Amino acid sequence: xxxxxxxxxxxxxxGLATAEKPTFDTHEPLRVPCGLTNVVYDWDFxxxxxxxxxxxxxxxxxxxxEHGPTTYVAGAPGTVWGTVLEADYPVDSGEALxxxxxxxxxxxxxxxxFHYYDAENLWDGGNVKVNxxxxxxxxxxxxxxxxxxxxYAWCVDFQSGFTGLNVGWFSSCFDLSAYLxxxxxxSFEFGSDDTFVEAGWYIASVRVxxxxxxxxxxxxxxxxxxxxx
Numbered sequence: 098x099x100x101x102x103x104x105x106x107x108x109x110x111x112g113l114a115t116a117e118k119p120t121f122d123t124h125e126p127l128r129v130p131c132g133l134t135n136v137v138y139d140w141d142f143x144x145x146x147x148x149x150x151x152x153x154x155x156x157x158x159x160x161x162x163e164h165g166p167t168t169y170v171a172g173a174p175g176t177v178w179g180t181v182l183e184a185d186y187p188v189d190s191g192e193a194l195x196x197x198x199x200x201x202x203x204x205x206x207x208x209x210x211f212h213y214y215d216a217e218n219l220w221d222g223g224n225v226k227v228n229x230x231x232x233x234x235x236x237x238x239x240x241x242x243x244x245x246x247x248x249y250a251w252c253v254d255f256q257s258g259f260t261g262l263n264v265g266w267f268s269s270c271f272d273l274s275a276y277l278x279x280x281x282x283x284s285f286e287f288g289s290d291d292t293f294v295e296a297g298w299y300i301a302s303v304r305v306x307x308x309x310x311x312x313x314x315x316x317x318x319x320x321x322x323x324x325x326x
Contacts, residue, residue, distance in 0.1 A: 131209040131270035136306040143175030158191015158251030180297030191251025191288040215296040222260030223287035234269040248290035
């Protein structure tokens with residue numbers, strides 16, 4: 098009898114949690130690569146960990162980033178960094194994947210990532226930061242994570258980020274020119290609240306370079322920079 102009562106209580110409280118979370122729509126992210134003509138750093142995770150490291154990004158988030166092969170998401174190109182490779186990410190997850198240090202210059206002001214994500218829409222997800230500041234892809238993030246905020250998402254709460262259902266593998270481009278002349282590390286931060294989980298965030302490669310073309314011994318802006326700035 099006690100076992101039956103416990104089961105009924107769990108089902109009831111789970112139903113309440115489900116009912117209390119409103120649903121919102123997010124747009125599918127636009128698939129815009131950088132159009133790099135010169136690549137200075139080509140961090141292809143199929144070739145190894147590429148000196149990327151993991152780090153806490155909030156006080157108590159559960160670590161999730163792993164490097165290796167995965168069969169958990171379709172089309173994974175070799176080994177990747179992912180938020181648990183062969184399972185859904187856990188509840189209350191929160192951890193950063195941090196790049197090696199590099200200087201931002203006219204040769205290294207664009208960063209392109211090839212990635213996949215599937216996270217509870219608007220309550221879990223990931224974003225990209227430099228020096229603790231969220232940087233936004235050229236075409237924006239699909240939503241703000243943890244709205245209205247009754248469920249806390251470690252590392253990314255109330256921040257714009259990649260959130261929502263599986264959209265397949267695609268490229269996103271980031272403009273780093275605000276940090277010209279600075280040596281930076283880029284942090285890929287993921288977090289989740291205490292209910293419902295999905296496959297997570299998987300990153301196959303990170304490439305840093307520019308979209309210059311050379312004409313008559315002069316450098317000319319082209320590609321993404323000229324389109325969006």
